[in-house]
Amino acid sequence: MDAIAPGLLPEGLADRLPPQAEASARLVREVLDSVARHGYRRVMPALAEFEETLVTRLQSAKAEDLLRAVDPVSQRTLAIRPDMTAQIGRIAATRMAAAPRPLRLCYGGPVMKLRADQLRPERERMQVGAEIIGSDSVPAAVEIVNVAIEALQRAGVQGITIDFTLPDLVTTLAEGPMPVPPHEIERLRARLDAKDAGSLAEMGVSAAPYQALIEATGPFHPAMTRLEAIDAGCANGALASRIAALRAIAKPIGWDITLTLDPTERHGFEYQSWFGFSIFAEGFIGEIGRGGAYQVARADGTSEAAMGFSLYPDPLIDAGFGSESGKRLFLPLGHDAGRAAELRAEGWVTIAALSRADDAGALGCEAMLDGKEITPLG
Numbered sequence: 001m002d003a004i005a006p007g008l009l010p011e012g013l014a015d016r017l018p019p020q021a022e023a024s025a026r027l028v029r030e031v032l033d034s035v036a037r038h039g040y041r042r043v044m045p046a047l048a049e050f051e052e053t054l055v056t057r058l059q060s061a062k063a064e065d066l067l068r069a070v071d072p073v074s075q076r077t078l079a080i081r082p083d084m085t086a087q088i089g090r091i092a093a094t095r096m097a098a099a100p101r102p103l104r105l106c107y108g109g110p111v112m113k114l115r116a117d118q119l120r121p122e123r124e125r126m127q128v129g130a131e132i133i134g135s136d137s138v139p140a141a142v143e144i145v146n147v148a149i150e151a152l153q154r155a156g157v158q159g160i161t162i163d164f165t166l167p168d169l170v171t172t173l174a175e176g177p178m179p180v181p182p183h184e185i186e187r188l189r190a191r192l193d194a195k196d197a198g199s200l201a202e203m204g205v206s207a208a209p210y211q212a213l214i215e216a217t218g219p220f221h222p223a224m225t226r227l228e229a230i231d232a233g234c235a236n237g238a239l240a241s242r243i244a245a246l247r248a249i250a251k252p253i254g255w256d257i258t259l260t261l262d263p264t265e266r267h268g269f270e271y272q273s274w275f276g277f278s279i280f281a282e283g284f285i286g287e288i289g290r291g292g293a294y295q296v297a298r299a300d301g302t303s304e305a306a307m308g309f310s311l312y313p314d315p316l317i318d319a320g321f322g323s324e325s326g327k328r329l330f331l332p333l334g335h336d337a338g339r340a341a342e343l344r345a346e347g348w349v350t351i352a353a354l355s356r357a358d359d360a361g362a363l364g365c366e367a368m369l370d371g372k373e374i375t376p377l378g
């Protein structure tokens with residue numbers, strides 16, 4: 001094998017340099033501060049854990065999608081977390097099993113996937129989010145969606161779109177009022193993913209009623225009207241409670257947020273149940289966040305309802321969110337340390353000379369301390 005060039009990182013991994021490293025930390029901080037005001041308390045799950053505990057807790061990550069290694073210490077396979085929600089579930093089901101419900105927790109940190117996806121080449125991503133453990137009710141969904149929106153808006157994100165989905169919709173219909181043989185469901189879902197009405201028709205009579213679901217996609221209100229028509233027709237009222245829930249979740253959302261519906265969307269919703277949502281922001285390709293209802297498995301075989309959201313803020317950071325350009329002041333050799341401390345307290349960033357060779361301009365300073373005075377640099 002050839003030697004690795006110095007500074008080369010594996011595909012999909014990258015360092016964050018100034019000023020983005022600081023911007024990333026600031027943005028994560030802003031989101032966490034915003035959710036903390038709603039009573040979410042921070043946990044810091046471990047960076048890696050036993051593969052089986054990550055895979056089984058939510059049926060989320062499939063083992064082959066995890067970055068794994070055999071731990072020489074425990075002789076077991078460890079995996080780097082691909083999604084902190086599963087870890088929050090583990091913590092809630094074990095060490096915080098006795099904590100009162102609903103349990104509100106939040107988190108922020110890097111996660112790692114084995115493979116990049118088509119839209120995002122990076123494998124390591126920052127994830128920040130909040131989870132309610134102990135409820136997946138409509139009020140829990142209302143809170144989670146609104147807390148996510150508020151956190152993004154406080155961070156300055158505009159042009160937010162929330163796309164609602166019903167992750168278990170197809171299974172519910174296929175097992176109930178719109179029956180499809182179990183071995184056909186996957187094929188049906190793939191064709192719905194492709195929004196290909198023609199290929200659905202080719203699947204035969206049992207798949208035909210599903211064509212209407214393709215039409216129930218797009219701006220929220222017209223799409224909901226179409227979903228209601230499906231419910232009144234071939235779904236035989238099986239969706240009534242879901243439709244009412246979606247309307248209740250949508251109701252308090254501000255007019256400045258665009259709402260859409262994509263009832264059969266399942267990409268990224270591997271473990272969510274009756275409700276899911278994706279978050280988009282104007283000018284960004286792909287989602288910047290996602291959330292929904294799910295179940296956390298407990299050791300005794302029972303499960304607990306939960307609801308949460310995760311944001312993936314890296315594209316925002318690349319676009320300049322979170323950056324704050326502090327004014328940089330050069331402190332020459334022998335400067336007045338007391339005055340410099342005062343100026344730092346006023347918000348200046350000070351760069352102290354270590355030798356006569358240090359160049360204020362090259363070090364990015366816009367001013368210099370001259371006695372007690374600030375002198376702008378040309």
Ligand SMILES: N[C@@H](Cc1c[nH]c[nH+]1)C(=O)O
Pocket residue numbers: 083084085129130131268272290291292293294307308309310
């Ligand atoms: N962790 C999920 C989103 C989520 C949080 N809570 C529930 N769902 C994801 O990143 O896709």
